[in-house]
Amino acid sequence: MLTRIDHIGIACHDLDATVAFYRDTYGFTDAHVEVNEEQGVREAMLKINETGDGAASYIQLLEPIRDDSPVAKWLAKNGEGVHHIAFGTDGDVQDEADGIAAKGVRVLYDAPRRGSMGSRITFLHPKDAHGVLTELVQKP
Ligand code: CMX
Ligand code: CO
Numbered sequence: 001m002l003t004r005i006d007h008i009g010i011a012c013h014d015l016d017a018t019v020a021f022y023r024d025t026y027g028f029t030d031a032h033v034e035v036n037e038e039q040g041v042r043e044a045m046l047k048i049n050e051t052g053d054g055a056a057s058y059i060q061l062l063e064p065i066r067d068d069s070p071v072a073k074w075l076a077k078n079g080e081g082v083h084h085i086a087f088g089t090d091g092d093v094q095d096e097a098d099g100i101a102a103k104g105v106r107v108l109y110d111a112p113r114r115g116s117m118g119s120r121i122t123f124l125h126p127k128d129a130h131g132v133l134t135e136l137v138q139k140p
Contacts, residue, residue, distance in 0.1 A: 002096065006088035006137040007045065007058035011071050012080050015063035019044045022059060032117060040069025045116050055088060055139070060116065084123070086135035093138035097122045100136075105129060112138070 012018040015033075022028045030047040046059040062083060064072035074083055089096045097107045106125035115121035118140035126133040 001090050002087040002136070003090045004055060004088045005057050006086040006135075007060040008082060009060045009062055009084040009086065009133075009135070010081065011062050011064075011075050011078075011083040013063065013075065015042050015044055015061055018061050018063075018080075019046070022046055022061070028059065034116060035065065036114070036116070037065075038113060039071075039115075040064055040066040041071050043116060058116075060086070084133035084135050086121075086137050089136055089138050091138075093120050093122055093136050096136050097124075100124060 010018070019031050019033075023031070028046040028048065032045040032047075033043070035042045041062045042065055043063070044061045046061065048057045048059065062071045064075060066072060071083060093112050097109075097112075101107045105128040108123040108125060112120040112122050115135075115137060120138040120140075122136050124134040124136070
């Protein structure tokens, strides 16, 4: 089952400046920064709530590290802004993806890949989801 909004992904040109904006404007100080080579991004996960149950919601800020990465391509076309939404699963992310694929939505990966903080992730094609790039996330 999809049980929550895990995060909203936002494409930006300058990760440090955008993290500072979210800190100074909204007070989101809990930022986890990592590089995901496979996805071609340096990213920050800003924790929004403090439930402490491992199922928090996040803002994911994404700065491309390669010109051929999905986020670089998207930024060149659209400029900064909301890039994708991500739903959290309570079970196996591949099982969720298989169930959604059976309804005619293209799943972008054959098998889940590594996401932030050790999560397992996959994506649904935006053209099959009313224009929204949609990620599924299973916490480690
Ligand atoms: N949201 C909505 N629509 C999008 C989109 C997005 N983020 N990215 C692309 N599209 C649309 C484009 O506007 C385009 O539509 P038109 O044909 O009507 O112009 C169409 O999809 C094809 O877009 P494209 O620019 O030619 O891009 P590609 O087909 O090469 O790639 C996609 C699109 C979704 C397959 C690719 O972005 C992808 O594989 N995304 C998944 C991985 C990813 O985004 N990683 C970064 C985040 C990592 C993380 O969250 O951890
Ligand atoms: Co994401």
